[in-house]
Amino acid sequence: MNRKAIRTENLTRDFPTVRAVDNLSLEVPTGIVFGFLGPNGAGKTTTIRLLLGLLEPDSGRGEVLGFEVQTQADRIRERVGALLEDDGLYERLTAYDNLDFFGAINHLTTPERRNRIRHLMEHLDLWDRRSEQAGKFSRGMKKKLALARALLHRPALLFLDEPTAGLDALSAVALRDDLTSLVHQEGVTVFLTTHNMAEAEKICDRVGVIHKGQLVVEGRPNEIGAQARQPSVKVSGSGFTPEILAEVGQVPQVVGVARSEDGLTIRLKEQGEIAGLVRLLVNRGAQVEEVHKVSASLEEAFVTLMREQSQ
């Protein structure tokens, strides 16, 4: 059984003036929310278009749910849902008719469509407004409706291209909550592009960072944070004498020690056991109140990565 929802090998796509996707090799396991991060123009949308068979790669290959993107794109599109950059709603049709059209496209029977549409619209608080034209909806409601459309036929994989882009903070949080609950309820794998790092950190199991069409790093959000910044330990308390600081500085895993307002910041060579350090401090008479490891947030890691790439 294929356990990879997406697999690409050296996938490349050129446009007349730019290489949008550059030798992209990526694996996304099934059952997770995968965040595909990158600045504007990094190649996120082009990657989704390639994976959906809406664009042809110039070289390399891609597989989605075990099907080749170049030769079996129709089978891929049968099995995936997509909420693309634009919500793609027919604004002159009612909310219900929008979903009904896509239900019919996916060959759901009339009773199936009716039940499924009602279930999703109720979940997303849209049922009472089902007879209104989609064009009259707020941006947040349109995104919700588009999300319902993408999930209508119970896809195995969901592509979400910047789902919360352009939404105010409250609408973004609401959509994210709906998305998270529906994704867990439906057991769907999600491939999500965003440049909202906080969002990615909250909902993604794994993330990949793309820059100028190339995959820069891939892993769990916390791993990427740790990779991007030298790990350190913050120790709150008192009694940190210069002698103690000098002794801590001699420990092999320590790169540097500095006093801070309420304690110490100890920079480490790498993430690892810190119990020995705490024991040393306590044994030398310092009053340790609180100790915590510090690693970069995904956003900090992202900014660092982008700066490195630009250099």
Add this chain to the structure above:
Amino acid sequence: MKDIWIVCKKGLKELIGARGGRRGFLIQITILAGVFGFFPLSQKEIWMEGTMPVVFFSMIPLFSASGVVADSFAGERERKTLETLLATRLPDRAIFLGKVISALIYAWAFTILSMITSLVGINLAKDTPGIYLYPSSVFLFGLVGSILTGLLISGVGVFISLRASSVREAQQMLVVPMWVLFMAIGFGLPALANVLPESVRQQLLRWLAMINPTLFGIGLLMTLAIVDTVLLILGIRRFQRTRLILD
């Protein structure tokens, strides 16, 4: 077929069901009712005796479908719904034919309405007793001719709309072949007749007088049918979703 009908039904729903679309539809119906009510009312049964009604009925789709077909793909592109449609499981052929057929149905509906309006007009205005019905030749040629011209304009329009980035661009591009056609018929042929030597002109007129109008009509319809078929085949071949995303 099911997929074609799904696309077609959505297109018609958008055209007629939507508030703005409904208004446009009603305006077009009112204009047609005015035009096709006026001629029969003023000319009575005479209006039905020449080839004029067949020509009229065959031309209706050219006007009623042109706006609709220009909107087909260019409109989806402009309203940013095309990519989502292309990302579905619908086969290329179903999307293309669904668009063509929805424009054709829309255009043909106008022809039928015009035929009914004319018939009502004649029956209201005529002096003779009884109910007047179309001569079978007018009815059949009008019906078939309007389907074929509808298919022609739908095919050409969808073809143009495929590569146009906006509805306006598609409409402008669509106006060109229509103008060429009308100018050729309205001015080109008479001008050509004037340039021809008298002997050739007389020969042509004699030849035209010998032509059986029914056979001529059938020949014209068959030519149209062949052009339509070629257009559809070309359209289906050209329609590749990987070439439709222009940005």
